[in-house]
Amino acid sequence: MKQHPPKKVRSDLNPSRLLTFKIDDRDVTAHEDETILSVARQNNIIIPTLCHLDGLSERGACRLCIVEVRGSTKLLPACVTFPRQDMEIITNSKRVINYRKKILELLFTERNHVCSVCVANGHCELQNLAVELGVDHVRYPYLYPRHDVDASHSRFCIDHNRCVLCLRCVRVCDEIEGAHTWDIMGRGMTSKVITDLNQPWGTSETCTGCGKCVQVCPTGALTEKGKSVAEMSKRRQFLPYLQMMRGRQGGSWQK
Amino acid sequence: MAKTITIEPISRIEGHGMITIVVEDDGSIGDARFHVTQFRGFEKLCEGRPYYEMVSITERICGICPVSHALASSKACDSILGVHPPETAVMLRRLLNCGEFIQSHALSFFYLSSPDLLLGMDTDPEKRNIVGVIEAYPELARSGIRLRKIGQQVIELLSGKRIHAAWVVPGGVNAPFTAEHRDTIRQMIPEALEITTHTLTMFKKSLENFREEIQTFANFPTLFMGMVDKDGNLEHVDGRLRIIDAKGNIIADTVDPADYQQIIAEEVEQWSYLKFPYYKPMGYPAGIYRVGPAARLNVCNGCGTPLADEEWAEFRALERGPVMSSFFNHYARLIEILFCIETMQKLLDDPALLSPRIRAYAQPNFLEGIGCVEAPRGTLLHHYQVDENGLMTWANLIVATGHNNLAMNRGVLQVAKRFITGTEVSEGALNRLEAVIRAFDPCLSCSTHALGGMPFTISFRKRDGTLLQTL
Numbered sequence: 100m101k102q103h104p105p106k107k108v109r110s111d112l113n114p115s116r117l118l119t120f121k122i123d124d125r126d127v128t129a130h131e132d133e134t135i136l137s138v139a140r141q142n143n144i145i146i147p148t149l150c151h152l153d154g155l156s157e158r159g160a161c162r163l164c165i166v167e168v169r170g171s172t173k174l175l176p177a178c179v180t181f182p183r184q185d186m187e188i189i190t191n192s193k194r195v196i197n198y199r200k201k202i203l204e205l206l207f208t209e210r211n212h213v214c215s216v217c218v219a220n221g222h223c224e225l226q227n228l229a230v231e232l233g234v235d236h237v238r239y240p241y242l243y244p245r246h247d248v249d250a251s252h253s254r255f256c257i258d259h260n261r262c263v264l265c266l267r268c269v270r271v272c273d274e275i276e277g278a279h280t281w282d283i284m285g286r287g288m289t290s291k292v293i294t295d296l297n298q299p300w301g302t303s304e305t306c307t308g309c310g311k312c313v314q315v316c317p318t319g320a321l322t323e324k325g326k327s328v329a330e331m332s333k334r335r336q337f338l339p340y341l342q343m344m345r346g347r348q349g350g351s352w353q354k
Numbered sequence: 355m356a357k358t359i360t361i362e363p364i365s366r367i368e369g370h371g372m373i374t375i376v377v378e379d380d381g382s383i384g385d386a387r388f389h390v391t392q393f394r395g396f397e398k399l400c401e402g403r404p405y406y407e408m409v410s411i412t413e414r415i416c417g418i419c420p421v422s423h424a425l426a427s428s429k430a431c432d433s434i435l436g437v438h439p440p441e442t443a444v445m446l447r448r449l450l451n452c453g454e455f456i457q458s459h460a461l462s463f464f465y466l467s468s469p470d471l472l473l474g475m476d477t478d479p480e481k482r483n484i485v486g487v488i489e490a491y492p493e494l495a496r497s498g499i500r501l502r503k504i505g506q507q508v509i510e511l512l513s514g515k516r517i518h519a520a521w522v523v524p525g526g527v528n529a530p531f532t533a534e535h536r537d538t539i540r541q542m543i544p545e546a547l548e549i550t551t552h553t554l555t556m557f558k559k560s561l562e563n564f565r566e567e568i569q570t571f572a573n574f575p576t577l578f579m580g581m582v583d584k585d586g587n588l589e590h591v592d593g594r595l596r597i598i599d600a601k602g603n604i605i606a607d608t609v610d611p612a613d614y615q616q617i618i619a620e621e622v623e624q625w626s627y628l629k630f631p632y633y634k635p636m637g638y639p640a641g642i643y644r645v646g647p648a649a650r651l652n653v654c655n656g657c658g659t660p661l662a663d664e665e666w667a668e669f670r671a672l673e674r675g676p677v678m679s680s681f682f683n684h685y686a687r688l689i690e691i692l693f694c695i696e697t698m699q700k701l702l703d704d705p706a707l708l709s710p711r712i713r714a715y716a717q718p719n720f721l722e723g724i725g726c727v728e729a730p731r732g733t734l735l736h737h738y739q740v741d742e743n744g745l746m747t748w749a750n751l752i753v754a755t756g757h758n759n760l761a762m763n764r765g766v767l768q769v770a771k772r773f774i775t776g777t778e779v780s781e782g783a784l785n786r787l788e789a790v791i792r793a794f795d796p797c798l799s800c801s802t803h804a805l806g807g808m809p810f811t812i813s814f815r816k817r818d819g820t821l822l823q824t825l
Contacts, residue, residue: 215518216410248402250743253717256404301743324744325715327523328410 120186129182136164136177139190146190147199147228150265151178152315154338156274158266162202163228166190174198196232203229204237209288211243211260212318218331219319225263226318249294251301254324255313257292262320264290268312275341280306356384359770359779364788366466366483368418369798373787375770383774386767388759388791390628390798397749405431405718405744406524412736412751413518416797418461421454421509422729424522425591426736429725431524433612434740436719442709443526448591449701450512450522451727452694455590456546457505458730459647459687462795463553464498467684470789471560475567476782494556497549501691504546508698511535526713533708540702546695547661554665554688564681570772571790572680572765575600577633577643579757580650581611581728587658588650588666588693590728596653597633597643602675604653611726614735618752628798630759631752642760645732646794647686652676657689659696665689680765680793687730687795718744729754731795755796765790 116131122139129138134157139146149161159179166177169187174195182188189195206212206225214220228234246259269281269292280303284293294303313321314333322331356379362372369390376384396415400408409427413420425447432439439447469482472491481489488495506516512531513519521527561568579597583589586596597606597617606617621630621638633641643649651670657663669677669689677686701707718740725736732754739748755762769790773783 215414216407218407220520248404248745250404250745258404324404325406325524325717327406327528328520330520330523330528 118182118184120182120184120188122188123190131181133181134178135166135175135180135182135188138182139177139188144190146177147231148178149224149228149263149317150267152267152271152335152338154275154335154342155267155270155315158270160264160266161206163199165195165198165202167192167195200232200234203232203234204239206263207234207237208239208241209244210246210262211241216328217261217319218322218326218328219261219333220329222329222332223319224317249300250324251299252303252306252308252324253301254308255300255310256322256324257300258320258322259291260320261318262292263318264292265317266292267315267317268292268321271311271315271338275338275345276307276309276311278305278307278309281312359774361784361787364791366469366788367792367796367798368416368466369796371791371796371798373766373791375766375774375787377774381775383767383770386763386770387625388762388766389626390755393627397751400738400746400749403746405434405723405738405740405746408736408738408746408749409522409524410518410520415751417517418458418797419454419729419731420518421450421522422727422734423736424519425451425727426725426729426734428522428524429727430723430736430738431725432714432723433725434718434720434723434738434744435524435714435716437525437714437716439526439714440709440711442530442706443712443714444592445701445704445707446512446527446531446712447522449531449698449707450509451591452698452701453505453508453512455505455694455730456508456691457502459691460498460502460505462730462792463684463687464495464502466795467789467792468494468498470785470792471557471564471684474563475785475789476780479781479785482785494553497553501546501549504542507542508539511538523713525715528713530710530712531707536702536707539698543695543699543702547692550688550691550695551661554692557685557688558668561685566772567786567789568679568681570769570786571793572644572761572768573678574764574768575678576761577605577636577641578649578652578676579633579643579645579733580653581726581733582654583658585658586655588654588656588662588690590694593728595726595733598653598676600676600678602652611735612724614724614726614737614752618735620752620756626759628759629752629756631757632760639760642764643757644680644761645754645757646680646683647690647730648677648680648683649732650728651686651689657693659693659700662689662693662696665692680761680790683793683795690730718742731755731797732757753797755794755798758794758796762791762794762796765794 117128118131119128122144127138127142136146146164148164150158157178159176162176164177165174167189168175214226248258250256272281273279280294281292283290284297285291294300295305313323314335319331357377359375364371372389375386378384400411409424412423412427415423465484468487473482473486510516513521577597577599581589581593582596583593595609595611599605609617617634618631619634632638633643651666657666721740723738727734735752737750741747769786773786
């Protein structure tokens with residue numbers, strides 16, 4: 100799970116270099132260990148994200164935060180890309196927006212997302228993104244995969260039909276709770292999040308029942324049992340504080 | 355060679371159906387059938403879903419009576435949880451149901467059936483629609499639209515949304531009612547009352563124009579089923595089932611809806627997606643029974659509210675014993691609107707309505723649950739089974755139009771025999787065939803929990819199936 104940024108060096112002994120570059124034609128300054136996403140947010144430039152969550156390590160899984168860099172044909176994910184001196188970054192070009200929409204549409208086709216009967220209706224990041232990006236149609240055929248609901252846990256429930264494989268649950272369980280109950284199996288779009296050794300959640304020996312995975316899940320995949328439709332709002336504000344209190348950064352202990 | 359007449363699609367009903375009529379060589383009517391041609395499969399797609407999603411899933415069966423599905427479903431979930439919702443929740447659910455009855459009955463009467471009733475069965479089909487009614491009777495059309503709007507507003511003020519709100523939940527409702535909204539509803543009541551009483555007076559005057567329709571619109575002896583409260587009065591939400599025979603004798607009373615399988619069984623026919631429920635002790639198809647507005651007024655001892663009681667007494671005086679003609683469903687609908695307005699008034703005056711105690715919480719304690727309410731079109735049953743984690747393993751829904759299926763088929767036959775001779779079928783006769791179906795106000799989307807195409811067509815076929823003519 101360990102990702103960027105590289106191990107932190109003591110800034111008092113090795114002052115980090117300050118970089119100047121451009122985002123959407125605005126001159127910005129950043130430390131070299133800051134991602135494009137975090138610099139953009141500091142400057143009130145909005146880049147949509149799904150798998151990113153403040154307080155968790157970056158994963159670069161959803162690709163919704165892709166940006167264009169002048170001189171490069173590739174689109175780069177802002178959450179795991181570090182700026183270079185004099186870089187020119189465009190966050191809202193037609194090409195970028197078009198790709199973001201496609202990514203969202205593909206996410207909708209991969210599983211069975213039915214907002215109207217979802218417990219997270221109105222509190223769902225996937226739904227909000229679709230509204231923000233104006234996804235009113237899906238141009239690809241739906242796959243309608245068969246997925247089960249695992250309601251074996253006494254308090255929580257996972258519905259794989261609504262999972263977008265952002266892996267926030269895997270990260271929060273490992274990095275914050277320290278239980279590492281969640282992990283992932285399979286490859287590509289047939290991947291699936293699992294508890295322990297792919298066994299019913301209720302039989303997991305490592306799960307502490309803390310519910311952090313439920314709170315960080317962007318959709319209605321992980322929910323509290325008994326919540327009726329549109330009742331499953333989530334609380335995520337606690338994460339950065341927890342992370343700070345536990346002295347952990349990006350999945351590794353601070354020296 | 356016998357011929358078949360097919361009406362497809364049937365217009366001005368909720369959903370998609372077809373009528374076929376077999377005309378024998380001598381010009382007599384051999385058989386007539388009402389086919390439901392849509393299929394949706396809700397019972398199947400519910401499997402594997404958590405029980406607490408069922409309220410919202412089954413609501414999607416219908417856009418007109420989602421409240422009934424929500425209530426039946428939440429009651430089934432209540433019994434899976436093993437809880438009694440708090441008193442306020444029960445009252446709020448009942449109030450919501452009143453709003454739905456008002457809007458749904460207004461839709462059936464004013465939007466779907468008033469063109470037949472006001473303009474006549476034989477008028478030009480180009481004019482025989484709601485637009486024609488607006489031209490000929492602008493005041494009445496406007497008040498009908500207004501009445502439906504009042505019903506919809508009641509639903510919206512309670513649940514936040516006119517259609518498919520997620521306010522009714524297993525164990526109660528999920529947001530308390532406010533004094534402000536209560537007062538808004540109060541202000542609408544006098545207008546609703548006035549529209550209803552005025553329409554009732556007008557409708558009663560017009561009854562003599564429909565003597566032939568009254569005689570032939572499913573006017574035959576059957577059983578009737580409906581919900582009654584503990585005093586035997588009209589009840590829509592929390593009551594027990596009563597069945598009477600064609601003479602008005604009670605043959606089953608205070609049946610707990612949870613025991614419905616003792617009195618109702620279902621049969622399937624090859625030619626329709628709609629199942630055929632029947633009264634079990636009498637067998638199929640002898641156990642034909644009817645549900646819906648007229649059936650409810652037939653089975654109950656009264657309405658329990660003053661104005662509706664007066665009208666009820668007048669209604670029951672139409673015939674000795676139960677009122678047989680399904681044409682009188684239109685009449686019964688207006689009386690039920692009156693009953694709902696009065697019930698609303700009573701509920702709004704009760705200070706307990708504003709209590710914040712509106713929901714009971716529990717984990718699933720039972721693996722099976724049955725919920726039953728009276729929907730505008732008749733008795734609605736939701737029957738669920740769940741596994742120990744609360745995931746649905748099986749569902750059976752019996753809706754009003756299903757209960758009436760046998761009676762609708764016989765009604766079509768009765769009208770065909772009276773109004774059709776030979777293959778020369780007049781437009782008015784075709785319309786009456788549809789109108790008898792309309793009198794039941796069937797909701798085919800509900801009944802098959804199905805998704806459909808067009809309204810209704812009629813076609814003529816030879817016995818061997820060769821199509822002669824489609825109208």
